[in-house]
Amino acid sequence: MDKKVLNHDPTHHDNDSDVEHNEDPQCLPVWRKWMIVVTISTSSLCVACASSLSALAEVGVSVEFHVEHTVSVLSISLFAAGLALGPLIIGPLSEFYGRRPIYCISYGLFFALSWPVAFAPNIGIFLMFRFITGFCGSAFLSVAGGSVSDLFSDSRVANPMAFYTGGPFLGPVLGPLLSGFINQHLNWRWTYYLVIIWSFVQLLAIILFVPETYAPILNAKAQRSVNSAAGSLYTRSQMVSHRCHHTELMESAKKGVLKAIFISCYTPLKLLLFDRMALLLDLWSSLTVGILYLAFQVYPIIFQEGHGFNLQETGLGFLGIGVGIVLGISTQPYWNRFYEKISRENGGVVPPEARLRIGQVGGICVPVGLFSLAFTTYPRVHWIAPIVASIPFGGGMYFVFASTFTYLVTTYRPIAASAMAANGAMRSTFAAVFSLFAAKMYAKLGTVGATALLAGLTTVLAPLPFIFAHIGPRLRRQSRFAA
Template sequence: MPTPPSTSTAVNEGEKDPPHAPATPTFLDVLEPDEHPQHLPTWRKWLIVIVISASSLCVTCASSLAAFAENGVSTEFHVGHTVSVLSISLFVEGLGLGPLIVGPLSEVYGRNPIYRISYGLFFAFTWPVAFAPNIATFLIFRFITGFCGSAFLSVAGGSISDLFSDSTVTNPMAFYTISPFLGPVVGPFIAGFINQHLNWRWTYYLVIIWSFGQFIALFFLVPETYVPVLQKAKARRFQLAGDVGEQKTQNDGIGVLRAIIVSCYTPFKLLLLDRMALLLDIWTSLILGILYLAFQAYPIIFQGGHGFNLQDTGLGFLGIGVGMVLGLLTQPYWNRFYKRTSVENGGVLPPEARLYMGQVGAICVPVGLFWLAFTTYPAVPWIVPVLASVPFGCGIYFVFTSTFTYLVTTYRPIAASAMAANSAMRSTFAAVFPLFAGAMYAKLGTVGATALLAGLTTLMAPLPFVFTRIGPRLRRQSRFAV
């Protein structure tokens, strides 16, 4: 990702650096301690993390809220069930494509303008969804709102790394990481109650109310944290831009266009030329696809097999959420493990150490799915399949936390592109899987269909074990890895 143009300027007119020498740093190149975001009070930094995480939770919650509004959409707009499922698929696809654009923009204009504009648009474009007169308007704006809300899946991690040093970033990053995955679980829980008692449009009225509250919180509680942008703001305050300001603005515009072009093709170049990144992205994409497929499978399992109503079916997703929270509670253990491993390696933590958490997740996910598969019979008490989703949810947290951290540390020079590639692929899987869920469960039954998904995750389970052993060799051979 290109860095913003330097704000260094010669202090004394006429003093110029020698040809090909680095620019002489000035007091503008270094922020004073009280100006640096990492020197904010701890309570203020955590308040920022909570607001950003809640905003991310709202966006991803909006993706799955639609699952329990599908019957109302089908009835009012006179369309088939598959068409109504597109309300999830298009939103999630927007979430996957948005980072290709907003990521580079945040590197030039800073985090705050991206947050405020994207969330303002997310709030504004949810109105046409809630008051859609026809299915075309409804689906088009579902995609647009997903695209606008994607900033909190690509930029938010950068804000947290801006606020915390390498030694203190683990806990806030873990807190943020769980929010995009907890959101899809919270969505059915909320939407089940709404659609059981109210018109389906209230699903989206809630999103309007919630997103407005988050927009206000972002506007007043989240400051700019990107250091290069803070440096440029400092230069403007001291009126040192002068005649160079117009040229820098022009260069910024060219830099943004170039950054967007690079951001669009580099992730796919990485997927095509680096099999390590490709396999890990397929693994996480498969798991996220299964999570979104559950929004179609759970009603089949619990409404069809156990006679649940909408709100009871929504409560069934709490097992996945409990599993994710349990995974988050193990973070102190992993922090100690990483610290011990770093000491054993001379103060350097190998990227492969992050995959030990992924190994635990690789076991938990298929165990939970096989448990769920063979307890979906109506004769089995409903609590048993709900409990089966606890290891599945815990495994999701372990897999994604370890994989994300591994990708960022392994492909550090192009970390943004590595995450964009993962985002684009996993969002595509999450968009497609719900579309064939109904047909698959009708053809194979609840046991066969769920066991098939469990078998696929079992086939992918050796990946973290293999990469833990041969990762250093693969990194040496890679064109992109450090």
């Protein structure tokens, strides 16, 4: 393993403990990097899966706690609300203390506080800890992407980032699939016993395999080690002053964590209020994710009521969306070659608007999938038809997210963390809200009318990547936030 000493001093002893903090994460062996990526990706998958596992456990919750179905649906909405709020708080803490402590503490709490969910004596305790576990687990949907970029250079990060981003989308699809089998044969509490077991395994893997990868923290520790050897005592504020000042959040870290958290909450809101391009792209991706979470309430209507499926068969109905997501991820090598071609044509630079090409494909696939799904939900239509129809939606959803994710990061590079926090908060908020009105909307409009309405909304927003591909450079020049 290559080791790089950041500061040399004649009094410095070159032992293992001293140089450990001087390791460049990008110099780790490839197998070690991928072990880290797989660990944080499966941890992310676990959290995302936990968000939707309760979808087919709601009947058991309603019966045991004697509450209406509209109350038990809150188990998804409150977890998603925790995912929305968490990045605004956890993001700044990771910039101040590093990624590894945040991973260990947040996932440790996610594991520990999943016990009150599984053994809840009443609906109040159950729902309260669903929200808290969502908040704790959000670190792996907000911070983990940074670890992937720490490990790989810009030219090699595309494939591992695509592997990681599959987790937040495959997880919600995997949740009802597993939940269907569990709740068909076991008590609903086994749904959450699974979360406890899975999160415990992931916590051990995090502790054993995921080191600190954040360069400012590694540099600060290396500097402290060098100066300690020289007899110099450093305070935390002096250590922080040696960190990179490449973001507004890092500048504020010197003045304290509370100031950093305030900026983390304020800057995303300011971006959404004063930058129409960021607002519209966030709205587009959030609507798509909201529809995914709405499906957790809709699929039982389509398959259980319309086709007589049991719980485990209804869970298998989500395979169409899952297959679409996997197919979308598998196209990443093509997009890598496309970006390399664009880079060669532009002197080694990939314009942000080139990242919207994949979004143009997604903008077409999502409404096509939803319109196809809408007109195959009749009970007289074979049950395989709506499953196949959902494949374009799954692939399009991945394309939409991949496009907005990369475009926002490259366009708003000076405040990239805030741009992603705004996107993540809005997506999770839509996920929380859409779950609440799904049943009433489908009862009023029917499966065809309600699904066609959603398809129409995605059709209205589908031109966004095409429009911004043309006027994006002008909007970026006018923006107070864009690079």
